[in-house]
Amino acid sequence: MTPSAFAVPIENYIGLSAVIFFLGVTGVIVRRNPLIMLMSIELMFNAANLALITFAKAWVNAAGHIFAFLVITVAAAEAAIGLAIVVVVFRRAAHVDVDEIATLHG
Amino acid sequence: MTGLVTALVLGPILVGFVLYALPKGADAGAKWAGVAVAALAVALTLGNPHTPDDSVPWLARPFGAAFHFGFGAISYWIVVLLQVATFSALVALRATRLREYTAQMLVLLGAMTGVFLAKDLLLFALFWDLMLVPVFLLMVGWGLPGGGPRRAGTAAWRYLIYNLAGGLCLLLATAAFGIVHGSTDVIGNPDAHVVIGNVWGAWIFAGFAFAFLVKTPVFPFHTWMPATYGELPPPVVAVVSGIQSKAGLYGFIVIGLPFFAEQMRAATPLVVALGIISLLYGAFTALAQSDAKRVVAYSSLSHLGLILIAIFSFDQVAIAGAVVYIVAHGLFSAALFLVLGYVEEREETRSLQRLGGLGYGNPRLAGALVFAALAALGLPGLAGFAGELLILTGLYHAGFGAVALIALVPIVVAAAYMLRLFQGIMNGPKVADLPERRDLTWIEGLAVAPLVLGFILLGIDPAPVAGLASDAARALTGPQTPVSHRAQPRRSETESAYVAADSVR
């Protein structure tokens, strides 16, 4: 179980991925433009990818790499569907803002 | 005849559903089918008192349970009473949508029979909750609210929420009982050897007791009762007040006494205090009511308080008296509510201020009311007296002399409010602007007759009921099983619960 050598300490990779993750979370919560929100969600996914790959290298376990590929594929599908729905919802609107769609009183 | 007891429970429910499926026009037929079911049930119950129990396994884990029905020494006469009261309620029924009405009444009959004949706690809890539903639906569909149809259902809500709160506590307590004891198939089973530890026992008993006290009802849980009795149509209230309200008292006798004797003794001061408050509060409030149905409703509060005290006295005679009084009260309160229903049907009011002078032109109606009122106030020779006498004797024996003395007060007050009720309706000046009245019809007479006959017979000779109940009471209160579980090495309560649960896995 000896982690293989890292040129940069492993903490830095994980720290970066945590920062990206929280950027993503903040983006989803703070921004009101659904496109930016979708991008922030991608950030969350990619933060997880970075962590997965780092850990995969640390544990010398290819499962993490495979997982990361899986996530990339799924994230692409998610982005495609997300953009399609955004287009459908805002087709008639001049600009996009989630606060302006309030038919449903959440 | 095996299967008979189960048939008494499920039969009416099934017939109820069949009636519901009949075409819309079949009102009269549905009603007479209902009457026939009730009459058949009475005949079968009276004809086969020694029917063996029916038992089919139900749950094996997390605790044992069975579909176990059977006649018990205490439940037998209550069930007969229930069937007779349902017959009386149905026979002279006049209402819109009779088909649905009768169907609901039959479901109610079956569910309540289930409560009294269940020998398994889980089954008891099942029917306990089930019997609320038809009453709720009857109140919503046919209720007579004080504030007109717009207010229909407010009392129904109160009824349902109060009683379901009780029912859910009962459910939780039943589940906990099952986990601790390992089986719920224990009612009326002398070999059950139920040992509930002190820590759990108090909470489990509290759950049962809350359900029973709300159902009875006892002060301060009674606030649902006057509005419910006022709004329910008279035939339904005859059954609800006559029998459903006894389910709590029955529960104290068959569940509380054998399994929670210690906890019941500990709770005695509190419950007796509540009983005395109900007794006095009910009696004096009844004196001040102007709504005829509410007079009887509050008188019930008072009478049932007395029965509750009798049960908590742990005296064999008092408990036998309690059972006699349960049956007696069921008979005369059903009769009272039915007759008041006939009065209301004729006069379209039940206010004692508006009513008056009805007795001059309606001797038969007045006769029925006076009989029921006399039984209610405890006239010697009628059933109420027999029950009261046994209870007071028992209380005195058991060292509750002071309570027995206090209990005399409401008995005197009962005479006052019952006579006031009778006078207010039947005597006094005739009220000119009320519609023309008909006397009691033969079919209404047929409805009241079995109830009146019942409390006369029971008043003359309470032995059949008292004898059975007394034997049962001796078994319940007699030499208490020595607290053998004390001798066992003490396990933690949770641990023993797991062991109990494991043993049935």
Add this chain to the structure above:
Amino acid sequence: MSPPIPYVNSADLHALLPTTVIAAAGLLALVVDLFMSAGRARRWIAVAIAAAGLVIAGVLTAQQYGHSYPAFGGAYMQGGFAVVLGEIAIFATLVSLGLGIGIGRDDQVAGTTAIVLWSTCGALLMAGAGNLMMIFLGLELLSLGLYCLCAMSVRSAARESGLKYLLLSSMASGFLLYGMALLFGGTGSVALAAISAAPPSPLIALGAGLFLVGIAFKLSLVPFHSWTPDVYEGAPLSVTAYMSVVTKAGALGVLGRFAYAALPPATANAILLPVWTVAAISMIVGNLAALQQIDMKRLLAYSGIGQVGYIVAAFAGQTPLGLRYAIFYLAAYTFMNLGAFAVVALMLKDADGSLGVGAFAGLAYRRPWLAAAMTFFLLSLAGLPPTAGFTGKILILASSVGAGYWWLSVLLIAGTAISVYVYFKIVRAMFVRVDEAHVRAERSTNPLPWISIAVCAAAVFVLGIYPLAPSDIIPLAK
């Protein structure tokens, strides 16, 4: 140090056979639709193909009962409780498709049907998932389909609900995924079983926490529930019915396996205590919020939040019987909830519409059979006898009391007391005397919901009076 990659053999493929059949049925429905001319027959053909596929998959799944096998090196656990959850998902898919004979316009039905079937595949994968990748794959397969289905309708509310669901659910997936990455970091393996073997570390605790947040969102437990009523209200009725059961079946499978098989016993109670707390809050808040609803779909959404609280409460203490009773209650919930949805579908002319509670006024006198069925389902939802809801609740109470979680059972009772008010509001409306002129009465011409009602009512009754056999055949954990 990773284990050698196992060769895929026929047993592995056999484990995924039901899923494959369902996916293939979706493809077939799409292809056949290409050769169909316009008309109502298109709906029926697509739904018939889907139904055939689902029935075959149901039979195949049933054959896996009792044959536990860790397929693909433990990625997919065949047999065990996945069989029951799979059957629940398959049944719910069938019923949902029947509510409106497919979803959407005539020319859309084949597409929507295929999406529904593929979503069901996702739920089946989740129910049997034995490692983190399979969980993620199943979850996304299920969710991606649902985003599309929610946004299918032409109503702006539906599209809005689709977008809302997409954004919030993806964020939850993000949490779940990051939690998975941390769990992988803590254990060095994606297998769930590896987590319990690994030494406790902050990575595992944090990862499990994020993972559970994601699952709580998918289950719509209370602080993470705000999307549920809006999405349920906006989505077409069939989709709402589908979501209310299938997502729960999948997510409960994941939660069950995670709580029972993945967490090390030493730290499991500390990690899971927040979950039980959240479940308890859901029972109370879900039912309280349901009190104020006048739209049936919103009401059922909030009631579902409360019901999920009950189910999760059965896990408390991780007793072997607890998982069994949770699944039993989920089965009961499936039947009573879908039954109620079928009644609602019969009261709508257009399956895409919405229904207020007011439409039930006097229903008992206009359509007695429908009212009787609805009363029965509502009794079950409220936990009254003689229904599956009643016995399910007794079993959950017994299990949580037996595990020492008194406070959970007391809150369960409190939540039930509140829910009685919710459900009896409708019962009362059905039986109260009303002026018929004021009631907006619609009828559906689709006969299929009647079959669903009959099946669901029979199941609710049988599970209600005889829970011994059904609850005992549900396999125990692991």
